[in-house]
Amino acid sequence: MRSRLKGRDFLTLMDFGREDIELFINVSLELKRKLYIGEAHRHLDGRTIGLLFEKPSTRTMTSFLVGISHLGGHGYQLNPQAMQLSRGEPIKDTARVLDRYLDALVIRTFGQEIIEEYAFYMNSPVINALTDLTHPCQGLADLMTIWEKKGRRRSRSLKIGYVGDIWNVCHSLMVISTIFGYRMYVARPKGYEPDPRVWRFVEENSGYTGAEVVLTEDLEEALRDADIIYANTWHSMGGPEMEKEKRLRDWRGYQVNSETIKFAKEDFIFMHCLPGYRGEEMTDEVIEGPHSVVFDQAENRLHTEKAVLALLVP
Ligand code: CP
Ligand code: NVA
Numbered sequence: 001m002r003s004r005l006k007g008r009d010f011l012t013l014m015d016f017g018r019e020d021i022e023l024f025i026n027v028s029l030e031l032k033r034k035l036y037i038g039e040a041h042r043h044l045d046g047r048t049i050g051l052l053f054e055k056p057s058t059r060t061m062t063s064f065l066v067g068i069s070h071l072g073g074h075g076y077q078l079n080p081q082a083m084q085l086s087r088g089e090p091i092k093d094t095a096r097v098l099d100r101y102l103d104a105l106v107i108r109t110f111g112q113e114i115i116e117e118y119a120f121y122m123n124s125p126v127i128n129a130l131t132d133l134t135h136p137c138q139g140l141a142d143l144m145t146i147w148e149k150k151g152r153r154r155s156r157s158l159k160i161g162y163v164g165d166i167w168n169v170c171h172s173l174m175v176i177s178t179i180f181g182y183r184m185y186v187a188r189p190k191g192y193e194p195d196p197r198v199w200r201f202v203e204e205n206s207g208y209t210g211a212e213v214v215l216t217e218d219l220e221e222a223l224r225d226a227d228i229i230y231a232n233t234w235h236s237m238g239g240p241e242m243e244k245e246k247r248l249r250d251w252r253g254y255q256v257n258s259e260t261i262k263f264a265k266e267d268f269i270f271m272h273c274l275p276g277y278r279g280e281e282m283t284d285e286v287i288e289g290p291h292s293v294v295f296d297q298a299e300n301r302l303h304t305e306k307a308v309l310a311l312l313v314p
Pocket of ligand 2 (some may be wrong): 165167168169232233235236237273274275
């Protein structure tokens, strides 16, 4: 596929402009259409894509592997425990070696600086499959789902009420909301604050796009008249899960359930990146209820990741 984005890394959505992100979604919609009608779209013919995951994954790993296969490429799953990385080989050596073999590397890891180091030492595109800071693949699938369910033209009037960890998924949705001029109200107990790098992006750009990203301790304020309720775990992988007991106490009042959804608009949709924890950030009747679009959202991970690969891999 011809594209002006060939060879670029995909590390955070903050590195891309509105037109780029619209291109990712337009191509995602096109690839989804082609898949549904059975039209071939082998944009990765003969390419080998490595996948190096240092945290668990169901959706991201599977959708990348399946997507690469739809595109006619080969996905090669790397096991960090079985690599010399586990015996102390530096990232800068690992990255330069992998660059000689692979056409792109998809990485799920902890700090954003780790993925930045790979990107620095590799010529092939490095794609962020989740770090502590951001989850840009999730952000694209979220935007695609919002456009499919609420219409892409309604941008400015949309209100998202977000409940859950102020971590990768929240940060990517803040960036999307900032770029597309959404109103995103984030409910959280005081002391759980966004990363300064993301918050600076929000503050520097909201004025231009008309976005309104608000942090509140008041769950009702976040959910009141929301078009979208977006829930995420209270205890993300990595650091946050180490303090799970404390978080279960701190976040107890921040649940999306049959009472708190009454604050939202009648036609609201319920989104969640998954995995979700019933009885914590949301209840079974909400995720299984008529407003829930979580499985369409999960499916869109496949289409958006295929678009990222088709547009970036040379
Ligand atoms: N939403 C998401 O990234 O899911 P996985 O952790 O299963 O990949
Ligand atoms: N915020 C969650 C997202 C999982 C896909 C985490 O990092 O664990």
